[in-house]
Amino acid sequence: MLGINKPFHELTQKQRESVFIKWSTSQYSSVRRIYKSFTMLICATFWLNPYGFNPVIGYPGADPEAYSKRFTSRNFPEYKFIDDVSEIEGFDTIIVGSGAGGSVAAARLARMGKVLVLEKGHHYKQSELSTEQQDGYDKLYEYAGGLLSEDSGMYILAGSNFGGGTTIGWSASMEPQYFVREEWEKKFGLSYFLDDEYGNTMKYIKARLGANTNNITHNQSNQTLIDGCKKLGLHAETIPQNSASIPHQCGWCSFGCKYGEKQSAVMTWLNEAKSNNVKFIQDCYVQKVLFEKGTNQKVTGVEAIVGGFKHVKIHAKRVIVAGGAINTPALLLRSELKNKNIGKNLHVHPIAAVYGVFPDKEIKPYSGTIMSAISNAIENVDGDYYGAKIVVGSHHPGFMFANFPWKSKLQHKQLMLEYNHIVPLMVITRDRDGGKISLDANGKPKLEYKISQHDSKSIIAGLVTAIKILAAAGASKIGTCQAGVEDFIVEHGVNTLTDPKFHLFLNKVKKVGIPANQACVGSIEQMSTCRMGDDPSKSAVNPVGETWEVKDLYVADSSIFPTAIGVPSMMTTMNIAHYISKCI
Numbered sequence: 001m002l003g004i005n006k007p008f009h010e011l012t013q014k015q016r017e018s019v020f021i022k023w024s025t026s027q028y029s030s031v032r033r034i035y036k037s038f039t040m041l042i043c044a045t046f047w048l049n050p051y052g053f054n055p056v057i058g059y060p061g062a063d064p065e066a067y068s069k070r071f072t073s074r075n076f077p078e079y080k081f082i083d084d085v086s087e088i089e090g091f092d093t094i095i096v097g098s099g100a101g102g103s104v105a106a107a108r109l110a111r112m113g114k115v116l117v118l119e120k121g122h123h124y125k126q127s128e129l130s131t132e133q134q135d136g137y138d139k140l141y142e143y144a145g146g147l148l149s150e151d152s153g154m155y156i157l158a159g160s161n162f163g164g165g166t167t168i169g170w171s172a173s174m175e176p177q178y179f180v181r182e183e184w185e186k187k188f189g190l191s192y193f194l195d196d197e198y199g200n201t202m203k204y205i206k207a208r209l210g211a212n213t214n215n216i217t218h219n220q221s222n223q224t225l226i227d228g229c230k231k232l233g234l235h236a237e238t239i240p241q242n243s244a245s246i247p248h249q250c251g252w253c254s255f256g257c258k259y260g261e262k263q264s265a266v267m268t269w270l271n272e273a274k275s276n277n278v279k280f281i282q283d284c285y286v287q288k289v290l291f292e293k294g295t296n297q298k299v300t301g302v303e304a305i306v307g308g309f310k311h312v313k314i315h316a317k318r319v320i321v322a323g324g325a326i327n328t329p330a331l332l333l334r335s336e337l338k339n340k341n342i343g344k345n346l347h348v349h350p351i352a353a354v355y356g357v358f359p360d361k362e363i364k365p366y367s368g369t370i371m372s373a374i375s376n377a378i379e380n381v382d383g384d385y386y387g388a389k390i391v392v393g394s395h396h397p398g399f400m401f402a403n404f405p406w407k408s409k410l411q412h413k414q415l416m417l418e419y420n421h422i423v424p425l426m427v428i429t430r431d432r433d434g435g436k437i438s439l440d441a442n443g444k445p446k447l448e449y450k451i452s453q454h455d456s457k458s459i460i461a462g463l464v465t466a467i468k469i470l471a472a473a474g475a476s477k478i479g480t481c482q483a484g485v486e487d488f489i490v491e492h493g494v495n496t497l498t499d500p501k502f503h504l505f506l507n508k509v510k511k512v513g514i515p516a517n518q519a520c521v522g523s524i525e526q527m528s529t530c531r532m533g534d535d536p537s538k539s540a541v542n543p544v545g546e547t548w549e550v551k552d553l554y555v556a557d558s559s560i561f562p563t564a565i566g567v568p569s570m571m572t573t574m575n576i577a578h579y580i581s582k583c584i
Contacts, residue, residue: 017409024405024483025518032517033152035483039406047397047416048134057419059366059397063131063252076126076260077271079162081282085312088281091116093584094302094316096286096331099164100573101557102322103265103273104205108581109320110276116314117273118284118304120323123162123266129256133398136255140168142326145398149435149449153516154350155402156447157524158326161256162282165324166264166570168254170371170394171241173211174567175202175575179385188562189534190543192579205574209263210244217249219368220361221392224423226373228469234377239391241372242570251367251394269574283307287443289319289335291550299553318552318584320545322577325526325559329437330445332530332540337549341540343437345531347564348523350431350451351393352459352514353403354466355424356475364420365395371568378465379430379566381458386432388462389566390469393524395424405483405520415479425470427462428525430566431455437529451521456514459521464506471496478505481520482512525569527558532576545580556580 004011004019011019023035046052050061065071082088092113095102098121106117124139137145140161147156159165181193192198206212216238218226229236241248242263253262260267274280286304290313291297301315321328329343374391381387393399397416403424406412415422435449451459463480470478471490479487488505496502514521532555533539536548539562545554556577558569565572 021408024407029151029516032515036152036405036517040401043401043406044398047401048137050132050134054397057397057416059419061132063258066131066258070259071126074260077266077274079123079270079274079280081123081280085281085306085310088116088312088314090114091314091316093318093320094118094314095320095322096302097164097322097324097327097557098162098270098280099159099265099322099324099557100166100570101577102320103163103166103269104574104577105320105322105556105581106273106278107269107276108578109584110273110278115273115278116316117278117280118286118302119162119280119282120285120327121159121161121164122282124256126258126260129258131252131255131258133255133396137398140256147447149447151450151516153521154348154449155522156348156526157522158324158526163264163266163270167256167266169262169264169568169570170253171243171248171262172371172568173206173209173240173242173571175571176565176567180563180565184562188532188539190532190562192543197579198575201575201578202571205571205578206240208268209242211240211242211571212245213238213240214245215247216241216369216372217247218372219249219251220363221365221423222369222373224356224358224473225375225390225392225425225469228473229375229377231472232468234375234465234469236373236375239372239374241369249368251370253370254394254396281306286331287334289321289331289550289553291335291553296551297549298551318554320554320556322555322557324557325529326437326445326447328555328557328559329529330439330443332547333439334443337547339536339540339548341531341538343529344434345528346435346437346447346449346526347431347528347561348435348449349525349564350429350455350459351403351522351524352427352463352519353424353481354427354463354470355404355422355479356470356473357418357421357477358423358474359418359421359476362420363423365400365422365424370394375469378458378461381461382454384432385566386430386454386564387458388427388429390462390466391426391428393424393426400424402522403481403520404479405481407483411487423470423473423475425466427459427466429455429458429462430564432564434528450516451514459514460510463509467506467509468497471502480509482509482514483518484512485509525558527561527565527569528563530555530559531562532560533562544583545576554580554584
């Protein structure tokens with residue numbers, strides 16, 4: 001099955017390379033998994049090392065401005081955390097999680113009684129943010145950025161810190177399109193999303209975060225997306241940023257905003273909560289929610305481990321779980337809630353990417369405003385609006401190899417030597433079909449997800465469109481996230497879009513598709529694992545976020561989205577958390 005007739009260490013270097021290339025397109029998923037695991041491990045070790053070969057490709061490592069006046073001239077919120085947890089009692093509300101949902105709930109409920117926020121991650125001050133890749137992943141991400149789906153076919157990036165995903169987000173601040181909210185109202189009985197109250201709340205949140213398009217300067221990658229779309233007559237627009245109208249060209253924001261310009265939860269909602277006497281515990285892993293069992297089940301508090309060893313029980317009148325779409329269902333499952341929808345319907349907005357090389361332009365794909373342009377050109381592939389959108393992400397070397405596979409020794413070296421001239425475009429799909437979160441033997445979440453035929457079709461349509469955008473923008477070479485698809489080299493003087501060879505390339509992209517562990521696919525958004533609705537047979541929480549099984553146990557994060565949303569989830573999560581807090 002592996003195609004080797006002698007021990008691997010006895011093969012020549014050329015033979016080893018040949019074996020890996022064959023493994024990358026093997027008919028056996030398990031063999032492709034070996035290829036993917038080895039190449040990602042090696043590339044991660046190589047490109048995340050701040051003392052390695054990054055200078056060779058022109059990558060500076062940490063943000064060169066990290067300790068400039070832009071940082072030293074600013075004041076940042078200071079937080080105090082409870083250290084002595086031996087006598088913590090008397091709280092009206094416990095909130096599990098401090099991200100987009102938990103932070104808003106904390107700020108909203110602060111005036112309604114004593115509130116305690118429990119965060120399993122840690123708070124890192126701006127002075128502690130090095131902006132180095134590996135340090136950022138280690139401090140701020142789930143599993144230090146190494147979380148994978150069960151079949152290893154998808155990388156998962158999710159926040160694990162004080163502030164959650166808002167700390168590492170790319171500033172993109174979008175609200176759900178009308179067709180999404182209409183679907184939620186029609187299929188799940190959620191009238192709120194078409195009410196005036198929803199719109200007024202969204203206006204308030206936008207104002208609170210300073211989410212607008214003022215003072216946005218597109219970096220080279222985002223401008224290339226816009227230019228390519230314009231030449232093809234495709235939709236493209238500017239994405240609002242939550243930077244309070246401050247020019248925010250911070251390509252290192254995925255490792256925390258060193259300058260506090262991004263209006264994350266730490267800069268806004270949590271700061272407001274702190275001012276109203278909300279208390280915080282960090283490094284606090286909540287094992288289970290406690291509740292009175294029987295006919296009328298009511299929440300009584302939580303059981304947690306603080307600092308890795310202190311076991312505590314904390315009692316409260318109500319509990320709001322806002323740990324994100326991976327950890328929230330895991331907590332409810334550990335707590336032995338029985339609703340069959342808990343953990344189901346996992347949506348992840350699968351990411352697949354293409355890149356174009358522009359040798360005459362200095363792109364620096366890690367620099368400038370991160371995600372400031374979007375194309376909706378292929379959002380409605382089948383008439384159901386479960387299509388894809390095309391955007392630009394911040395591609396530091398580590399994220400680069402996560403999105404583009406090792407195809408050969410020479411190809412990988414060429415790719416990284418062209419690094420500063422590469423425009424990476426990301427296809428983000430509103431996935432119709434979902435996976436699930438379950439528990440492993442230790443009670444930790446397992447993420448099971450396979451891309452369906454429908455969603456694969458949407459991804460491929462997005463890849464083909466993104467490739468055409470790069471071609472129209474003038475790329476000299478175009479590559480994809482698929483092993484087995486060689487890069488397309490543009491012939492000088494030939495119109496790429498009408499070149500028969502280009503169309504053969506597009507056909508190869510379509511034919512190869514998105515097989516697990518052959519194509520690099522990832523997720524930076526997870527949702528819908530505790531779906532909200534008006535029917536307990538189809539949802540995990542009711543229309544005001546309360547679990548069907550336990551009174552005064554609420555969920556207030558992206559896990560209650562009834563479906564995938566198709567845009568960055570932050571604004572909608574904040575809106576829902578605000579609404580749920582009002583209903584309590």
